[in-house]
Amino acid sequence: MRGTILASAAALLASTSMAFAASVSDGKVKIGILNDQSGVYADFGGKGSVEAAKMAVEDFGGKVLDSAIEIVDADHQNKPDIASNIARQWFDTNQVDAIMELTTSSVALAVQAIAKEKKKIDIVTGAATTELTGKQCSPYGFHWAYDTHALAVGTGGALVKQGGKKWFFLTADYAFGYSLEGQTSEFVKANGGEVVGAVRHPLSNADYSSFLLQAQSSGANVVGLANAGADTQNAIKQAAEFGITQSGQRLAALLFTLAEVNGLGLEAAQGLTLTEGFYWDRDDESRKFGERYMKRTGKMPNMIQAGTYSAVLQYLKAIQKAGTDETEAVAKQLHSMPVEDVFAGKGTVGPNGRMIKDMYLLEVKKPSESKKPWDYFKVLATIPGKEAYIDPAKSGCDLVK
Incomplete structure (x- = not known):
């Protein structure tokens, strides 16, 4: 009888793990950081935002729903056509689930339109135009760090x-x-x-x-x-x-x-x-985050880099809560969940996708x-x-x- 119970428990555990794995498309959550890495905004976000995204993955635990998390990145050179080509390739062939950062408003608007068409999540931290959550808003688009x-x-x-x-x-x-x-x-x-x-x-x-x-x-x-x-x-x-x-x-x-x-x-x-939207020396929590970031990059983070950390972390929390990385379910959680972290403090997300914080x-x-x-x-x-x-x-x- 004891052997039967143990076998049943093992089978239940295995089936639960398989169910969680099956709820993540392609067995992996892949997040793309698309920004300017060589031009006028390279210090503004650049590779520093990529590093902030990796910090968020590590702080989350490296996995979500028992599936690996991968960060990929690319330089859009502040050109909407280049950014659009990268975004389409990422969504169509590279199994990227969400694109984030998106410095330069013209780039962000172009990529958000593609993400809306493909029913994929985008979270903008590097661009500023209010059009992202105004007339060109998307049910899958979110604006995180600041705006004009x-x-x-x-x-x-x-x-x-x-x-x-x-x-x-x-x-x-x-x-x-x-x-x-x-x-x-x-x-x-x-x-x-x-x-x-x-x-x-x-x-x-x-x-x-x-x-x-x-x-x-x-x-x-x-x-x-x-x-x-x-x-x-x-x-x-x-x-x-x-x-x-x-x-x-x-x-x-x-x-x-x-x-x-x-x-x-x-x-x-x-x-x-x-x-x-962020200053590393404002309080004890921001100082600890800044010092960790400094050890990795040799610089202190600005609001775009700290905002990218927050966006990645909240996206992973939304997948965890939804029990899947399916876009509609994750977008629903992103709209409804409070945002509580070193960047946002205590933020909320409006129905237009605008994250509201001090x-x-x-x-x-x-x-x-x-x-x-x-x-x-x-x-x-x-x-x-x-x-x-x-x-x-x-x-x-x-x-x-």
Whole structure:
């Protein structure tokens, strides 16, 4: 009788394991990190986001539903056509279950459209346009780390309150730049300010002299940099050469992260106001995460890299809770589960796929104020998630009822 019971138990265990294995397509969960690894946004996310994704897999335990987890990555070179080709190959032939990071808004919009067509999950951490959870939302698409509305509320709002009423924009000439300029302009005007001019520059631009001369002669007291990565760094360096800030104009780096401050240096970046969704030195938990990341990469994480960690971890939690990696079931869990980790704190996901969490208004320290490596920011304010992000009901997403 004892032998029969043991045999039955063994058979039950085996059948349960087989059921769990069968609930994961291809016997493996494969996550693709698709971003810029060689261009203007290489430090912004790049290989650092890949490493953050691997950290999330390790912290989850390396397996989900008794199946292996694999991270793959590729460089989309900030080109939507290249990104689209990679995404199709990953989904159609390489058994990739979800694509994440997706720096560059034009790339993210293109890949999200493919993921929607293929009924696959995408979670964007590197791109900023609110269109991802607005008119171009997807039932399988999620926007995780930040967006242009949060940046406009944070940095734009702070400078308007400090008297920055006249704005001139230097804007990256693609979807992200238009969105950031547009939403910051609306916020400036709603608070009694005005936009006196704007100029658009190509992505990965080298020479800002003509643009800065226009900004200098515009009569604006704030020059809004609606760009990111190396473009922002170059614009700030050249603005110093033209004496922009010395003449009384203020620079507003509307998307500027820890990575760009490190690349620029405190001497050039000091005094800049910016908005991020994560700062490694904010509390004990973020410091522990930052130090772990630092040991692996030699750098501290910004919000894109910490956000990618969070996105991968939450995706794996959703598979675990759903009991399958089937897209509809996982998407349902991603929409309903709270997001609790070192990046999100306590976040929620709206019906349009927007993850809502607090953001932080930061100021870059003077060199004399920095006491240790990567000690770059003063936290000026916490911006509640409900203020930072558009109400899903007003987002324009047709999934919101």
